[in-house]
Amino acid sequence: MDHGFFKVLKRTGLLPGMLILLMQVGISCSSGSGGNTEDPGPDPEPTNSTSLRWVKPAHFPDPVYDLTKNPLTVEGVLLGKFLFYDGILSRTNVIGCGTCHQQSSAFTHHGHELSHGVDDQLGTRNAPSVQNMAWNTSFFWDGNVHVLDSVPLNPIQNKVEMDETMDNILAKLRATPNTSTKVQVDYPKLFKAAYGTNEITSARVRKALSQFMMTMVSANSKYDYFVLGDAAALTTEEKTGMTLFKQKCSSCHAGELFTDVSYRNNGLPPIKIDDQGRYAVTKNESDRYKFKVPSLRNIALTAPYMHDGRFATLEQVLNHYSDNMQSSATLDDIFKSPTGKTGISLTSAEKQSIILFLRTLSDDQFVRSAELADPGVGNAF
């Protein structure tokens, strides 16, 4: 059902303002005709766009995503932002990526154990955070996608998320600006600015979305300031929590991304749907009930927790790890002790201390950044 009630702010005069905003942030721009002149990537297209230099946070590893094949431009990122938020990607023209990935909660669906897609249909898993995608080797809770450029196809085609086809999206984008839809964005113009011609293709849509997602980097938490040398950025209590975290949690939530990007069974008792996680992708017996170890960046902002959103608070999460794990054939070895007890040994005081540390991973700049915000096309419920 197409409600069509969400009109966009009139675009006139908006774009120059956004370009200026973009240039003010940590991504530096160089003038000239495209940033890919020395790059023989597979899809070089003549543009007059302004290249954006993507800067890796100093303490982060090298990104997984190959920017030489999709060099960032100011115009490409802007196009990607509009596509990310615009409900035009869904059959009903209401549900955008940003509907279930809301900035204020680090691009998760705040307060929703499961998300609602087209026609109020419920999904089966909790919307994962869209952040630091540049470093992901696989995507989604079960890792069934390995390339960032292909990630948007999953929610687009999912019957209870966006329920749309790429062909139809391309047709709708080409028909903009379309006053009858109330969405006044001129996509042919945005594509021309980004790619040199107003041709709208699946590859261009996906690359623009990747460009925007590449800018969704969270690396400015109190913890980051501490790691980068500001010893006073964390309190004594938070540092105690960090030490405990490293002892008790960092074998899986490892490194600066706080995940080893592995799949593990963490002993959650199956619920009604009996979601088998990674097993559905690999059909390996050893993968039953395994889910991706999520990053813990911005974890205090992304409740509820786990692949099905079953825990509302971090306290509940840590209580699960200390006391409530269910043993099964594929339970991760790390949770098994020689005594036969499962779980991580944690006192209440240790849990509170770890939670204090986890809160230092919240990145205010990331959730408030104007250049990541909805440019006026989105619907957030």
Next chain:
Amino acid sequence: MLFIGACLIVACQYSGPEVGPPLIIPEGRMVLKFDNIAGNEDLVLDNKTYSNSFGEDLTISKFNYFVSNFKLLEEGGDSYTIPQDSSYFRIVEADPKTQTVILNGIPQGKYTGIEYIIGVDSLRSVSGIEKRGGALDPSGDMAGDGMYWAWTSGYIFVKLEGTSSKSSSSNGKFYYHIGFYGGFDSENKTVNNIKNVKINFAGEKAVVTGDSVPEVRLTADVLKVFNGPDPVSVEKNPGIMFDFTLSSGVANNYKSMFGFGEIKQNSLAK
């Protein structure tokens, strides 16, 4: 200055265990108790099973709603409208202190009924943040009892969540988040799920004088959110949020959920 102050601070939400009477009561007060029930019994979260008109079993885990724009009906046909800045309340079943609302600075009189709306009016839904403090502050914890969507989408008027063996969702739960105030301009029409409520005190009177503070108990029957002109099945629709037809159906049900309980006089003037 005094007059301005009185206008600004005319109502407040009960905010602590000891609500002692102030030393001086310059004007009349009335206490409203929002008593959430399920059918004929007090609502119990999580640990009690109810059923809807389809015979589906239900446990309720969350039941929150906004009530606002209060108007007191007086004997003889007059009425007194609570100044709007002091007339928004978010009732949260899991948080008893939210269920007591104190209306301050109301004229002495004998009141025979009350009118209010379920939800937040469209004007307030599009006003600036300076008009959205207190119960309307959107910066609260959305993961908990948050009742705010986004700038254009406004507030969630009624939030009802729970579990049923009949729910078709993957986790056996149901989620009803009902809002929509009509849209923020003529090009952004939504349905309007704001509902007016008028409760007559069944012939009783809430007498407000300097030393007489009536406490009026109003009931809100959670089962009426399910059972009404558009019965809700947790099997057919385990989630209702922004589908206009479904959401206005729920609103047509909840408009009748309030009822009159009783009046106790002098509840605060011990």
